[in-house]
Amino acid sequence: MTRTPSSDTEPSDTGTAARRGPLGRVAVDTRPLRYPAYRRMWIGNGVSFIGFQVTAVAVPVQMDAITHQPAWNGYLGLAGLVPLVVFAIWGGAIADVLDRRRLILVGSLFTWGVTLTLLAQALLGLNSPVLLLVLTALQAVGFAVVSPTRGAIVPRLVPTGLVPSANTLNFTVSSVATVIGPLFAGAVLGTGHYAAAYGVDAVLFTVSLWASFRLPAMPPLGRQNRPDLRAVLSGLAFIAATPLLWLSFAADLTANVLAMPRALFPAVARMQFGGEGAAGWLYSAIAIGAVVGGLFSGWIGRIRRQGLALVGAVACWGLAVAAAGLAHSLWLAVLFLAAAGCADLVSSVYRQTILQLHAPDELRGRLQGVFTAVVAGGPRLGDVRAGLTAQAFGPTAAWTAGGLAATAVIVVLALVFPALRRYDGRGPAPASEDP
Incomplete structure (x- = not known):
């Protein structure tokens, strides 16, 4: 496997948890942080993601304040x-033919510009729901280009044996940001200061730009194709020929399309839990559980029946979300959402690792593009489902029924397609495996 220059790496240490002592069997594995390029990226992404989460709360709260619908x-x-689906898949194809460091820089600068525009519209008091829709679409374009590229470079920054640990660290720090960002947003938005929220995002994003500038050059490896439709289709064909991959994508879509209650948080906070400040706790709750799960994630890399663990995690996510929808207390809802977040961390780590270790480097960008489209697009489809269902049947019905439906569907998938539940994590499944 090709790695970064020797000046930017340290000797490989892929020893077992036992050699790291008893605590190493439970606590999060921090060995990937010994590699400077990965460490800078981890810090930059973690800090900037706090600001991203502030904006992720500010936009829907501002929209709810403008429209009340x-x-x-x-x-x-x-x-x-x-735009996320289109540009994630196309951006992944570009990541397979261009220097990935350069692509991250360009996409990051574009995203930063969108954040500055959100700040400007808040300062000017435009209060335009259409403008918020347009800026959300543009923000999705930048995210769709950068996210698959960042995922594709992980196996080139750390040894193969540490890829699951690196992914766990990534999901954990993003979860920490998803706790801090919405809580801060809730405090700021309670006073109606949308511009302050967007300003925090703009400032914190500069740390991600610094980390991107410090990345080593990462030109493409292996055979290079033009980033055209044929290249995109070749990536999709690889997924279609590998049942484990498309089944992992189906598991993610099941969880997020059917059971993601995020679009309901502003309305539920306003109608049931006392106002906009409660929205911050609802947005943070899932991440709180993911942080706790991440801090005690030393066992994740040792599980061999990873397919079965993935199914169980998605089922637990759906049940916990359904329970949160029935809660009449804010803190009980937060507790159940936190349990859902812990389950989501487990499923996320296994899905990301399966993809990275099953994809050759020359296809990794394209497959990460599809992964990004699924992982980030699924919750957006879930927002559409939740918003429209709540409009017709009310927030409680939309929230609870979605969680129960997700649990039922993932169980059916596991029963119908043995490849998912039989995957044991010891090596890539053959592309011709019978699903």
């Missing part, structure tokens, strides 16, 4: 979905 927050999900 849950369906508009569903439209926000739709506005981000189409």
